[in-house]
Amino acid sequence: MKTEDIDKNLVAATQDGEQISPILPEGIKNYLIDIDGxxxxxxxxxxxxxxxxxxxxxxxxxxxxxxxxxxxxxxFFTSRTEAHREVTEQWLKTHGFKYHGMVMGKPRGGNYHWIDNHLVKATRYRGKFTDLVDKEVTIQVFDDGQHE
Structure with a gap:
């Protein structure tokens, strides 16, 4: 997909007249989605x-x-390698998937732990795409000595 496709959904952020990382508008999510399975x-x-x-x-x-x-x-965030990019893009286009980009070479195994200074949400795919719902779960966090 083209850069302008993603840019139309983002708010340009500048500092001292220099463009810095774009910002997601309120209510817009940034989805990273596996392909196979x-x-x-x-x-x-x-x-x-x-x-x-x-x-x-x-x-x-x-x-x-x-x-x-x-x-x-x-x-899309996939374990497929760069050697599989062309066939993957062709498959996505043939089936009509709309997307902004693809990150290839995700390590296989699935024990992922994303650490970020922003709120990150993860949803395990269990066989059906539906609307997402809120659910309370236990998560791992850094031990900063302050227990809530």
């Missing part, structure tokens, strides 16, 4: 010949395209 059949990198024929999960296509149309940022 999340939006389509689970195709291992060892079988790249299957990537073009992976069956799309229709609820994933409808939900992600709706989120895109609502102005949210959609990035």
């Amino acid at each position: 999340t939006i389509c059949d689970d195709i291992p990198n060892e079988q790249p010949e299957r990537m073009l024929t992976a069956e799309v999960y229709p609820d994933a296509l409808a939900t992600l395209n709706r989120w895109y149309d609502e102005g949210h940022i959609i990035f």
Whole structure:
């Protein structure tokens, strides 16, 4: 996807006349979404010949395209390698996925722990894309000596 596609959804941030990182407007989310086993059949990198024929999960296509149309940022974060970028982009285009970009080479294994100075939310895919709902859960946090 083109840079202008993402820029129209962001607020330009400047400091002393210099453009710095863009800012997400209130209510807009930045989604990082896995591909294999999340939006389509689970195709291992060892079988790249299957990537073009992976069956799309229709609820994933409808939900992600709706989120895109609502102005949210959609990035795919995949264990597929750079060598698989072209076939992956072709598959996404063939099936009509709307997205802003793709990060290749995510380590395999799935024990991810994102550390950031901003609020990060994670949702484990369990077989169906639906609207997201609020749910109270236990999380790990840094021990700053102040227990709430």
